[in-house]
Amino acid sequence: IDNERLIGFATLPEQVHRKSVKKGFDFTLMAIGESGLGKSTLINSLFLGDFYQTRKQPSVNEMLKRTTSIQKHVTEIEERGVKLRLTVVDTPGFGDAINNEDSWKTSVEYIDEQFQQYFHAESGLNRRHIQDSRIHCCLYFVPPYGHGLRPLDIEVLRNLQNRVNVIPIIAKSDTLTPTEVKKMKERVLEDLRKNQIQIYQFPECDEEEDEDFKRQDKELKASIPFAVASSETLIDVAGRKVRGRQYPWGIVEVENPSHSDFAKLRTMLIQSHMHDLKETTQDLHYENFRAKAIARISNGTSRERNKLKRDSSADSPQEMLQQKEAEIKRMQQMISKMEAKLKAAGQPKSMRDSVIDL
Numbered sequence: 289i290d291n292e293r294l295i296g297f298a299t300l301p302e303q304v305h306r307k308s309v310k311k312g313f314d315f316t317l318m319a320i321g322e323s324g325l326g327k328s329t330l331i332n333s334l335f336l337g338d339f340y341q342t343r344k345q346p347s348v349n350e351m352l353k354r355t356t357s358i359q360k361h362v363t364e365i366e367e368r369g370v371k372l373r374l375t376v377v378d379t380p381g382f383g384d385a386i387n388n389e390d391s392w393k394t395s396v397e398y399i400d401e402q403f404q405q406y407f408h409a410e411s412g413l414n415r416r417h418i419q420d421s422r423i424h425c426c427l428y429f430v431p432p433y434g435h436g437l438r439p440l441d442i443e444v445l446r447n448l449q450n451r452v453n454v455i456p457i458i459a460k461s462d463t464l465t466p467t468e469v470k471k472m473k474e475r476v477l478e479d480l481r482k483n484q485i486q487i488y489q490f491p492e493c494d495e496e497e498d499e500d501f502k503r504q505d506k507e508l509k510a511s512i513p514f515a516v517a518s519s520e521t522l523i524d525v526a527g528r529k530v531r532g533r534q535y536p537w538g539i540v541e542v543e544n545p546s547h548s549d550f551a552k553l554r555t556m557l558i559q560s561h562m563h564d565l566k567e568t569t570q571d572l573h574y575e576n577f578r579a580k581a582i583a584r585i586s587n588g589t590s591r592e593r594n595k596l597k598r599d600s601s602a603d604s605p606q607e608m609l610q611q612k613e614a615e616i617k618r619m620q621q622m623i624s625k626m627e628a629k630l631k632a633a634g635q636p637k638s639m640r641d642s643v644i645d646l
């Protein structure tokens with residue numbers, strides 16, 4: 289091919305790629321569950337860091353009066369020139385003290401606030417440097433010692449399901465036998481089903497993918513809720529240093545797939561599903577929030593319009609009325625566009641309903 293005659297757009301994908309590599313990737317993860325379930329140990333093991341270096345262990349007195357406060361830990365990881373800016377949002381007091389059954393509300397409010405901020409920034413004038421702090425994934429920690437989900441878990445999950453991609457985790461799975469893990473998983477799934485709680489839906493695997501990928505995808509889907517054991521201690525196992533938990537009767541190797549689902553969770557978060565989690569946050573959860581926010585604004589404006597109409601005998605300016613009309617029309621168009629987009633994306637019916645049913 290004659291080089292002179294090429295316009296040069298063939299390098300576009302490369303440019304986009306280079307640009308995003310330079311900018312880096314952002315990912316925000318939230319961990320919810322009562323303290324002591326191993327949230328920080330898991331996050332540190334997942335990302336091989338120490339997010340919680342500065343964390344002080346609260347005293348008993350502090351624990352008792354502690355309210356839920358949100359903590360944000362940010363770290364930048366670089367691997368082969370690709371930057372990942374990882375933010376972990378932790379809700380330390382959840383379920384700790386007596387009478388703080390409502391403490392999870394802080395987390396739900398936090399998720400909404402990030403949406404609200406983004407919505408505000410997106411409709412503002414300077415849209416080029418939007419700070420995006422929306423939560424892409426919420427790891428929900430279920431204690432290993434119960435019998436499935438507790439009423440509190442159900443209440444919290446019900447409030448999270450339409451706001452964020454929820455991935456349920458059975459914490460400290462090394463305290464259960466393989467049979468108990470299996471039973472616990474079945475119970476959690478059954479409780480989710482009975483209570484019609486939607487967790488993160490893994491996308492369908494492409495038919496064209498190779499067999500290895502298909503098998504991995506199937507295994508991943510079959511492992512939910514992930515039963516995870518984690519540890520920050522390195523142990524010597526036959527000359528290899530592995531993360532593990534040493535017991536008098538043996539070693540639980542964190543990354544060994546026959547010991548825990550830790551490796552599966554990490555693969556899915558970092559390698560296979562990070563992009564989909566971000567896309568679902570944008571296309572499903574954020575659009576849902578946005579549609580409701582627009583409907584609220586448009587309700588407000590139509591009330592104002594009616595008021596103006598009522599007052600029209602007085603000297604209310606005709607121009608103002610026309611402006612409001614145009615604004616409402618624009619918003620209605622935006623809502624129809626969104627509905628069409630959701631339909632095209634083949635969202636589950638329940639989602640379409642919840643958007644239309646504003």
Ligand code: GDP
Pocket residue numbers: 322323324325326327328329330459460461462463516517518519533
């Ligand atoms: P957080 O309050 O939820 O962040 O919990 P931590 O990560 O601070 O862990 C609380 C305690 O549980 C610590 O003593 C950890 O060593 C221990 N722990 C963490 N993960 C596991 C696990 O997977 N299995 C077991 N048996 N213990 C764990």
